[in-house]
Amino acid sequence: MANEPVVHVIDDDEAARHSLEFLVDCAGFKVRPYSSALAFLEAVPEMEHGCIVTDVRMPEMSGIELIGRLKALGISDPVIVITGHADVPMAIQAMKQGVADFIEKPFSDEAILNAIRSALARESDRDRTRMEQQQTLERIASLTQREAEVLEGLVEGHANKVIAYDLAISARTVEVYRANVMAKMQARSLSELVRMVTIARIA
Structure with a gap:
C-alpha cells in the first residue's frame, strides 16, 4: 500500500536496533532503522509518515533533543520514547511536550507493539479529521x-423564521437556501451539518 504507515526506529545500539526492527517487521509493519538522531533528520525531507520510536540516550543528539527539532520542523508524527530507568523523569517531561508514549527498558515485545499500534491508530484518526476539515472548508x-x-444561522441553532427575519428575506426563501446548503455541504441532517462545520473550525 502506497500510504501504509512506517515505523521509524532510531537507536545507536546496533543490536537493540536490529532486534526492534525485526520485531516490528514480523508484526506486519513497514519499518525504517536509523543509527542516530542526525541520520533520521537527514531522511526527514523524504520520510514516509507513520510513527517514530527513539531511544533517549544517544551520542551527538539525544532523543529529547530530537523531539524538539521535529517540533521546530513541524513534524507531527507520534513519537514513542524508549528509556532506561534513570531517564524516566526525562521521558515524563517529554510526554508533557506531546510525546505519544514512553516505554521503560527492559520492555516486552507486546508492550512496544501495543504502543506502536496505539500511536498509529491515533495518527490515523487525526489524518481522517484533517481530511474531513479540508473537505468541509472546501464545501x-x-x-x-x-x-x-x-x-x-443554522449552525447557531436558529429556526428558519429567525434566519429569515435576520436576513430580511422570507421563510420560504430560507428553505430554498437551506436545501442548497445541505446539498452543497453533503450533509444528511442538520446535526451532521453542525458537526461538520464545528470540526472544520477547530483547525
Missing part, C-alpha cells in the same frame, strides 16, 4: 454569500 467556500449566511 463552505463553494457557498454563495447568502447560502453562507443561512449556514451561519
